[in-house]
Amino acid sequence: MAVSKCTLLTGPLIKQLLDSVDTVLFDCDGVIWRGNQAVPGAADVIDLLKKNGKRVFFVTNNSSKTRKMYAEKMKTMGFDAKEDEVFGTAYCTAMYLKTVLKLEGKVYLIGNNAMKEELENVGIQHTGTGPDLIFGTPSDWANVPLDPEVKAVVVGFDNDFSYMKLNRAMQYLSNPDCMFVGTNNDTRLPLEGGKVVPATGCMVKAVETAAQRPAQVVGKPSPFIFDCVASRFKLDGARCLMVGDRLDTDILLGSNCGLKTLLTLTGVSTLADAEAHQRSGSPQRLVMVPDYYVISIADLLPALQG
């Protein structure tokens, strides 16, 4: 049935939508918080959803925190969230390697301590984190010793990213049997205040270019991150609502997985962006048009409180 899309969610429509779903999945940055500031009303929205019997999960492409670290951050910011309700890509990548790729062997890791911890939690060995500086000549780099137990290269957020790490990853990936996984393709970190911080997508792209191979990416919009939640909690996609601020990750994930989608305008994408996709008529862009939008998720409060 053709449904009109990109509709402002207001009045009785809010209750109608909420009644049609059992589960709400929230992106974090730009939706419930911005940097270190909670979006006003967001904590109440989550509380009330739960009081109304909805299950609530948090789905983020950020790979720098374990589920435990996320739960702690959320508590400090006033959100009621348990460890097993949060799905970040450090955890989901470890799960992907374990349950989907069924990895037997070590990981050459370009990543961070959260990824380290999540890999160790599922019993996957890795090559560690931290700086890796250049030494010697190009011949030394091309002949850098490779650990024969490494069966996968995994790339996540790493602010010690260096040419030497790029080189090692490329050398491992010259073996076509070595798997190649990226946590997410986001290009920049959502920081306020002027400085622009490159995100994992840049490092994944550098390795993909040198190795001339594509990575399997776990984070939104890849369906795996939803499968990770859905399989654990037995979710029915048709009874789920995805709430996000980015059309090309959150909304696209929702479309890919058959979820209902709600765009909030407190983050990256604008209403004009959504309407441009809608007018384009192109199938690749139409899937990024949300079913509904709100200015902020606080707009759900009246319906939840009433």
Place this chain on the structure above:
Amino acid sequence: MALVGGRGCSKIRGSQIRELLDSKHNVLFDCDGVIWNGETVVTGAPEVVTLLKQQGKKVFFVTNNCTRPRANYVTKFARLGFTDVGEEEIFSSAYCSAAYLRDVAKVQGKVYVIGCQGVVKELMEAGVPIVDEEAEGAQTGTIYDYPLDPDVKAVLVGYDEKFNFIKLAKACCYLQNPECLFLATDPDPWHPLRGGRITPGSGSLTAAVETASSRVATVIGKPSRFMFECIASQFEGLDPGRSLMVGDRLETDILFGAKCGMDTMLTLTGVSTMEEARGYMDSHDPDSGDFVPDYVVESIADFIEAYEEKEEREEEQG
């Protein structure tokens, strides 16, 4: 035997090579995989260069390799047995990037460089002001508070074995200003070393900066036309129709030759294979034609044979 023209991937030798060369005034050679492999000269290459010059041809060396400045290239040529190659005949992507910034973009301000000493030296030689990364305070700070130079008007990305996250972040910040130029020395995703080994190339670093900045770099090196325009600006009357581009990499050298309107020759002493060339030839993709070399030789040493044959015939005819 008549010479087969057009983008036909024709393997030629002997008199066919001679005929081809007789119709050309200029021969442009790539370096890695064509005249040398690392520190090993391709047998016969120095003799070929001398021979071509004796025949009155202009010879140029056009390389994407930006790891050394031109003066160092001159020394390498001498070290490997080339007796008559001058700095003015060598065009590296680093040299051409500096020339572009100074003469084409006419950049007024500083350049933020992600590049090895080979790149930095060419910019300094060309008098292009750069951000001094060695200066006190430049290396301090975390990803949230490092210093930025207000005079930066261009970012140049090249091969940099010291590439790291902070450099990526700084470049990305400078590129937030849409007036700031964004250049890359070359697009090569990896560079070959001897023995089939490879190391990551400038192209992989540029890909990271492009992704972070959501901008596309202007690439100076092959297959972009700019290096040819750089040569033409210094050697008047350089006619692409009378020039032959000889290279070993279909995606850089051969495509470069095609884009500049030159005939192209693939030599099999480097990266690309005959199979790959035929693959482009048989492809239905309309763009693949430009990747197909006109001619193919096993090695440029085959040029020597071409001239010897002619000499032998001339002797026989008395």
